[in-house]
Amino acid sequence: MKFVAVSALCLWGLLCLCASVKAVGTLELMRDAAVGWTGVLPCGKWDCECAFNSQRGCCCVANEMSMLEDHTFMRMVDMWEQLTRLDNDIKEVTGNNKIAFTAAMRSRSDCFGPFTSNVPIRYYAISLNQGNGYNDALGTFTAPRAGLYSFSFTAYSNVGLDGERLYHKVQLIKNNEVVASVWEDNREDTEDSATHSVLVSLRQGDQVYVELLSGRSLCGNTKEYNRFSGYLVYPFTQE
Numbered sequence: 001m002k003f004v005a006v007s008a009l010c011l012w013g014l015l016c017l018c019a020s021v022k023a024v025g026t027l028e029l030m031r032d033a034a035v036g037w038t039g040v041l042p043c044g045k046w047d048c049e050c051a052f053n054s055q056r057g058c059c060c061v062a063n064e065m066s067m068l069e070d071h072t073f074m075r076m077v078d079m080w081e082q083l084t085r086l087d088n089d090i091k092e093v094t095g096n097n098k099i100a101f102t103a104a105m106r107s108r109s110d111c112f113g114p115f116t117s118n119v120p121i122r123y124y125a126i127s128l129n130q131g132n133g134y135n136d137a138l139g140t141f142t143a144p145r146a147g148l149y150s151f152s153f154t155a156y157s158n159v160g161l162d163g164e165r166l167y168h169k170v171q172l173i174k175n176n177e178v179v180a181s182v183w184e185d186n187r188e189d190t191e192d193s194a195t196h197s198v199l200v201s202l203r204q205g206d207q208v209y210v211e212l213l214s215g216r217s218l219c220g221n222t223k224e225y226n227r228f229s230g231y232l233v234y235p236f237t238q239e
Contacts, residue, residue, distance in 0.1 A: 107223065148236075
């Protein structure tokens with residue numbers, strides 16, 4: 001019985017070996033026939049020469065793949081150039097647009113003024129100065145670039161005692177010309193405040209500041225209510 005089983009296994013192994021040799025032999029015959037073909041390869045638009053005569057791993061769609069890769073690459077290059085131009089255009093418009101400032105008069109219990117002449121107000125407590133347009137030593141904003149700017153200023157005063165004269169006038173100046181002003185003159189109120197906002201067209205280098213008129217005063221600024229702010233709304237593309 002054991003002899004019969006062993007014989008059967010040997011026969012099965014022999015059959016498998018023959019089948020494997022036959023399969024390998026068939027593939028080699030097909031390859032040899034393809035390589036030895038001397039006529040026109042029936043491949044249509046495909047490059048079958050690549051499949052049979054070139055380096056290992058090449059295929060009949062190599063040319064089509066190469067064309068697709070070239071087309072994709074050129075599309076990517078074109079998209080990159082368009083994005084670069086768009087980025088340059090954006091930088092041209094917004095590259096120097098981060099211009100904004102806000103500053104306040106330092107807290108003081110006494111009065112600023114009166115003076116014998118108009119005096120620029122120096123707002124020393126700076127909380128924002130993007131673009132470095134505001135100079136706290138002079139109290140002056142100098143436009144880094146031409147554009148439409150928004151400015152606002154608040155005039156606050158507290159004389160502290162009933163019957164005291166609340167008397168001030170504060171004005172916004174552009175290149176020595178008055179743009180806007182706020183004022184107060186009464187003995188009915190002990191404190192008062194006013195805020196004014198304006199849009200101003202500036203050229204590069206134009207200066208804007210706030211001044212207190214002669215003979216007037218701002219008193220009791222204990223909480224830094226007197227403020228001066230500005231920012232660039234949009235630039236002028238041609239200065």
